[in-house]
Amino acid sequence: MKKLFAEFFGTYWLVFGGCGSALFAAGFPELGIGFAGVALAFGLTVLTMAYAVGHISGGHFNPAVSFGLWAGGRFPAKDLIPYIIAQCIGAIAAAGTLYTIASGKAGFVIDATKAGAFASNGFGAFSPDGYSLAAAFIAEFVLTLFFLLIILGATDKFANTSFAGIAIGLALTLIHLISIPITNTSVNPARSLSQAIFVGGEPLSQVWLFWVAPILGAIVAGFIYKTLLQKQDDTE
Structure with a gap:
């Protein structure tokens, strides 16, 4: 249970910090943090929680x-479903908190016809810069693939794992710097689901891509690292 709570709180912080920065700070008049700030916020959430609870759940x-x-x-494999449930619950709880805070401002409303509404992900008319389904799929697949290669490499038993959290956090920052205009950046199905639930409409109907592409990219990365990159013990 401690592992599942760690995943809950870690995913909560990722969504609250990353999506929260997009909702409240990205476009703040004259002092907004912009795309670069949002990208850094997502990276910092992973970096900070990697050191806070990474030793508990991974x-x-x-x-x-x-x-x-x-x-x-x-x-x-037996831990996949429990972890995913904990991650999704944490993400949805964070989105609910963000919605409650956002509702405290007069005139707040989620426009489900607008790209990126409530920090949601999308393609076509719901891509921030109008990228197609195919372009969005390729971006999410490739970026998640490289994200996992970095995670697997940085946490390898032969690597200096003391700095793994920094490498992983910076990788997520770079991923967002690349892809916010394309899909509003997912590479995380739980993060996409949580925001889409509160937006509804077309963004919710498009959330399948942000499960399929990242998971496929991650699985391919896992097999690539294990078969082509992973260093073996000298005795093996």
């Missing part, structure tokens, strides 16, 4: 990461 905070670590031989 610090996944993302169903795609759990699948990738399973494919890489680092995580047991």
Whole structure:
């Protein structure tokens, strides 16, 4: 249960910090943090929670990461569903908190016809810059693949794991710097689901892509790392 609570709180913080920065700070008049600030916020949430609770649960905070670590031989299949449930509950709880805070401002309303509404992900008309379904799928697949390669490499028993959280946090920052205009950046099915639930409409109907593409990318990364990159013990 401690592992599941760690995943709950870690994913809560990721969604609250990352999506919260997009909702409240990105476009604040004259002092807004912009895309770069939002990208950094997402990276910082993972970095901080990796050191806070990573030693308890492994610090996944993302169903795609759990699948990738399973494919890489680092995580047991029996724990996949419990971890994913804990991650989704944490993400939805964070989105609910963000919605409650946002509702405290007069005139707040979620426009489900607008790209990026309530920090949701999307493609086509719901992509921040109008990218197609195919473009969104490729971006999410490739970015999640490399995210998992970085995670698997940084946490390898032969690596200097003391700095793993920094590498992983910076990787997520870079991923957001690349892809916010494309999909509003997911690479995390729980993060996408949580925001889409509160938006509804087309963003909710598009959330399937932000489960399928990241999970496929993560699984491919796991197999690539295990078969092509992972260093073996000299005795093996």
